[in-house]
Amino acid sequence: MAISHILLAFLLALPLLLTFLAARSSKKRPVYNGPTIYPIVGNIFEFFINRRRFLEWATDAASRIPSNTFRIQRPGVSGFYTCNPANVEHILRTHFDNYPKGQRFTYLLHDFLGRGIFNVDGELWKMQRKAASYEFKTNSLRNFVVETVQWEIRNRLMPLLCNAAQIGDCIDLQNVFHGFAFDNICRVAFGVDPLHLRPSLSLAQAFDDATHISSGRFFYTLPHLWKLERFFNVGSEKRLREAILVVDEFVMGIIRSRRSEEEEGRVREDLLSRFMAAVMANPELVIAGCDGEGTMADKTDVFLRDMVVSFIMAGRDTTSTALTWFFWLLSSRPSVEEAIRLEISQVLKARKEEEEEEEEEIVLFSFEELKSMHYLQAALSESMRLCPPVPVDTKIAASDDVLPDGNVVRKGCFVSYGIYSMGRMESIWGSDCLEFKPERWLRNGEFVGENPYRYPVFQAGPRICLGKEMSFIQMKSIAASIIHRFSVTVKTEYVPKYTISITLRMKGGLPVVISRR
Numbered sequence: 001m002a003i004s005h006i007l008l009a010f011l012l013a014l015p016l017l018l019t020f021l022a023a024r025s026s027k028k029r030p031v032y033n034g035p036t037i038y039p040i041v042g043n044i045f046e047f048f049i050n051r052r053r054f055l056e057w058a059t060d061a062a063s064r065i066p067s068n069t070f071r072i073q074r075p076g077v078s079g080f081y082t083c084n085p086a087n088v089e090h091i092l093r094t095h096f097d098n099y100p101k102g103q104r105f106t107y108l109l110h111d112f113l114g115r116g117i118f119n120v121d122g123e124l125w126k127m128q129r130k131a132a133s134y135e136f137k138t139n140s141l142r143n144f145v146v147e148t149v150q151w152e153i154r155n156r157l158m159p160l161l162c163n164a165a166q167i168g169d170c171i172d173l174q175n176v177f178h179g180f181a182f183d184n185i186c187r188v189a190f191g192v193d194p195l196h197l198r199p200s201l202s203l204a205q206a207f208d209d210a211t212h213i214s215s216g217r218f219f220y221t222l223p224h225l226w227k228l229e230r231f232f233n234v235g236s237e238k239r240l241r242e243a244i245l246v247v248d249e250f251v252m253g254i255i256r257s258r259r260s261e262e263e264e265g266r267v268r269e270d271l272l273s274r275f276m277a278a279v280m281a282n283p284e285l286v287i288a289g290c291d292g293e294g295t296m297a298d299k300t301d302v303f304l305r306d307m308v309v310s311f312i313m314a315g316r317d318t319t320s321t322a323l324t325w326f327f328w329l330l331s332s333r334p335s336v337e338e339a340i341r342l343e344i345s346q347v348l349k350a351r352k353e354e355e356e357e358e359e360e361e362i363v364l365f366s367f368e369e370l371k372s373m374h375y376l377q378a379a380l381s382e383s384m385r386l387c388p389p390v391p392v393d394t395k396i397a398a399s400d401d402v403l404p405d406g407n408v409v410r411k412g413c414f415v416s417y418g419i420y421s422m423g424r425m426e427s428i429w430g431s432d433c434l435e436f437k438p439e440r441w442l443r444n445g446e447f448v449g450e451n452p453y454r455y456p457v458f459q460a461g462p463r464i465c466l467g468k469e470m471s472f473i474q475m476k477s478i479a480a481s482i483i484h485r486f487s488v489t490v491k492t493e494y495v496p497k498y499t500i501s502i503t504l505r506m507k508g509g510l511p512v513v514i515s516r517r
Contacts, residue, residue, distance in 0.1 A: 033064045033065050034061050034062075034064070034065050034070030034071060035047075035061055035070060035071075035072070037071055037073050040075075041074065041075065042072075042073030042074045042075070042078070043071075043072065043073060043074065044074035044075065044221060047072065047074055047221060048221045051219055051221065051500075052500070054219065054500060055391055055392075055418070055420045055421065055498070058081050058392075058418055058421055059083075059418065059420065059421040059424050059425075061081070062081060062082070062083040062418060062421050062425070063083075063421075063424075063425060063426065063427075067082075067084055067405035067406070067407070068082065068083040068084045068405075068425060068427060069081070069082040069083070069084050069087060069403070069405055069407055071407075072416075074221065074222075074223070075222065075223070076222075076223045076224065077223050077414070078410075078413050078414075079394075079409075079413045079414030079415055079416065080403070080407055080409065080413070080414070080415050080416070081416045081417075081418055081421075082403070082405075082407075082415060082416070082417050082418070083417070083418050083421045083422045083425050083428075084403075084404070084405050085422070085428065085451070085453045085454045086403075086404040086405065086453075087403045087404055087405055087407075087415070087417065088417045088422075088453045088454075088456055088460070089453040089460070089461075090403055090404050091395050091403075091415055091417070092395075092417075092453065092456070092459065092460045092461035092462075092463065093453075093460065093461035093462075095401065096461055096462055096463075097398070098397060098398045098399055098401055099395035099396065099397060099398070099415065100121035100122070100395065100396060100398060101119065101120070101121050101394075101395065101396065102121075102394075102395065102396025102398075102414065103396070104396060104414065105119070105394055105395075105396065105414075106119050106120065106121075108214065108217045108218060109214050109215070109217075109502075111214065111240065111241075111244060112210045112211070112214040112240070112244060112247075112309070113214070113306060113309060113310055113313070114302065114303075114305065114306030114309070115303060115306045116128070116306040116307050116308075116309055116310025116311075117129060117132065117307065117310050117311070118310045118313075118314065119306075119310065123285060124285055127278055127282050127285055128275070128278070128307060129466075130278070131271075131274045131275055131277070131278040132271060132274070132275075132311075132466055133466055134274065135270070135271050135274050136466040136467060136469075136470070140269075141188070141470075142367065142469065142470075142473070143367070144188060145188055145470050145473050145474070146366070146367050146370075146473060146477075148184060148187050148188050149184060149473060149474050149477045149478075150364045150477070152180055152183055152184055152187075153362070153364060153477060153478065153481050154362050154364060156180070156183065157176070157180055157478065157481070157482075158362045158481065158485070160176065161176075161482065161485075161486055161514050162516075164514040165486060165514040165515050165516050168513065168515075169513075170511045170512065170513055171511070171512060171513075171514065172509035172510060172511060172512075173324060173327060173488070173509070173510040173511075173512045174320065174321075174324040174505070174506050174509040174510045175204075175509055177319075177320035177321075177323045177324055177478070178204060178316060178317075178320045179204065180320070180478065181315060181316045181317075181319050181320040181474070182194060182204065182207075182312070182315075182316040182320075184315065184474060185311065185312055185314075185315025185316055186254075186312065188270070188271075188315075188470075189270060189271040189272065189308075189311050189312075189315065190254055190258075190270065190271065190272045190308065191258075191268050191270050191272065192254050192257070194250070202246060203246060203247070203250055205243075206242075206243040206244075206246035206247050207243075207247060207312070207313065207316065207317075208505075209239055209240065209242075209243035210240060210243040210244055210247055211313060211317065211501055211502055211503065212499060212500075212501045212505075213236045213237070213239060213240040213243070214240065214502070215500070215501045215502040216236065216500060216501070218394075219500050247309060248305065251305050251308045251309055251312075252301065252305060254272070254308060255272075255301055255304050255305065255308070256301075258272055258273070258276065262276075271311065272304075272308065275304055275307045275308075276304065279300055279303060279304060283296065283300075286299050286300055286303045287299065313502075314467065315467065315470075317389065317502070317503040317505070318389040318390065318471065318503060319389070319471050319474050319475055321389040321503045321504055321505055321506075322380070322383065322384050322387075322388075322389045322471075322475060323475055323478060323479065324505075324506055324509075324510050325383055325384075325386075325387035325504070325506070326379070326380055326383040326384075326387075326475070326479065327479075327482075327488055327490070327510065327512070328490055328494075328496060328506075328510055329383050329386065329387070329436045330379070330383075330488075331488065331489070331490035332436070333436055336379055336436070336438055337483065339375050339379075339438075340373075340375060340376050340379060340479070340480075340483055341483055341484065343373055343374075343375045343376060344373070344376075344480050344483065344484050345484075347365070347369050347372060347373065348363065348484075351369070362481070362485070363480075363481060363484050363485065364477070364481065365476075365477060365480055365481070367473065370472075370473060370476045370477060370480070373476055373480065374442065374445060374446050374447040375438060375442070375447075376476055376479060376480060377441070377447045377472065377476065378438040378439070378440075378441035378442050378447050379438040380472070380475050380476065380479065381438075381441050381447075381449075381450075381455075381457075382436060382437060382438045382440065382441060383436070384423075384457045385423040385429070385455060385457070386423050386424070386434075386436060387420075387504055388419045388420055388423060388457045388504060389457070389503050389504060390419060390457075390502065390503055390504070391418070391419055391420035391498075391503075391504045392416050392417070392418055392419060392420065393416065393417055393419065393456070393459065394414050394415070394416040394417075395414065395415050395416075396412065396413070396414050396415075397409045397410065397411055397412065397413050397414075397415065398411065399411050403415070417456060419456055419457060420504065422454070422455070422456065423455075428454050452464065458471075484517075485516065485517060486514050486515065486516060486517060487514075487515045487516075487517055488512050488513075488514060489512060489513045489514075489515065490510065490511075490512050491511055491512075494511070496508065496510065
């Protein structure tokens, strides 16, 4: 009993002791307006309280500090969260080699992403980047992307929305966009058609669970608790293992099918074929760091699996997430929607004058027509400023360093740059930073891009997104086709929440009612 009383007294006195020590030590340091860092525990209490609203908390904290950078520290984890463009350029370009993904990042996501391009550094990353870069730079891929997107819109998306309009039921637009994007990336990159817009959603749920649970490991208040769940195969880690099995069955099926085609002498020119060729040319990279035992063929297939999963995740989650938030923001700004409709009508008017043909029921757009839609590109870019598909990215310092704002980064510390938060910084975007205002991207009616270190939605530097053009082709095609033909009504005053994940998914989706114009 005496011991319990002593323990209770200690626990009650601990906050007072930590506050005293923090106040005493703060006299020796410059004024710091970020989250309070207590001895031993860091800012674990504030982190725990705000773990469900991390982005708002981090944005508010960064905005209170002149450098827009603050420390995050809790047992086992130490680093910085920055919204400073100079810091972002420092870690993504000028000191790129000193800021890899790092062991912690790759370890936490390894079960799902393995050694795919988004989860590796060094030679493994260079090899995958080179193979993908060649494919993404070809005009043939761009043309194929346009054709594939048009086919998906005509044969799957539009019939689905027409049916929804006829029935009048509420549908989840986020699920629709996820299905479309999944079909599209599978067809473009790997030459397979998963028929994902049809009723079977187990694969979609598996990808969702694997992405959400893997990224959730970053937000454990005590960083190693998830390991206990994995060890005992319980809770979210059990669901993660089950989800990965579903994903692996699908992806390994793609790889086995492609091997059979090659054995029969049928050769394709797509991303998967280039990956397979790159692996054959670099067998030492497959062996290096490969998990477990197995034949060379087994290791090669696992390596290819990691590549495929990474590109499916990127192609599926980013564009669909961006479109979901775009249509939600659009629902509150009818003037923006009307400006987009006017731009589309001008494009169709020019087409009609040139071709002298009647407008079809389902309107599709060529690459040149999409390229001419400057206001639509501005609206999409503005939407991603406020609601970026990937809200935060993190690097690890390979050696001691000093950021441009003066913060000292020790070896092994992380530096996260807040893409979501940067879009809401008055110091970057001005006093109207919280307004959805596409006009900020236009000069004399033409779209003008922003410095990527102020707007790192597509990353920047050597790791800049290879699929940026492909993403805009897909987003503009879908948005233009839907806005021209349908009215999308979001529930009045519906304010969605986000899920803590790699991507900024809407929690519960986006319920809308579709009606024909």
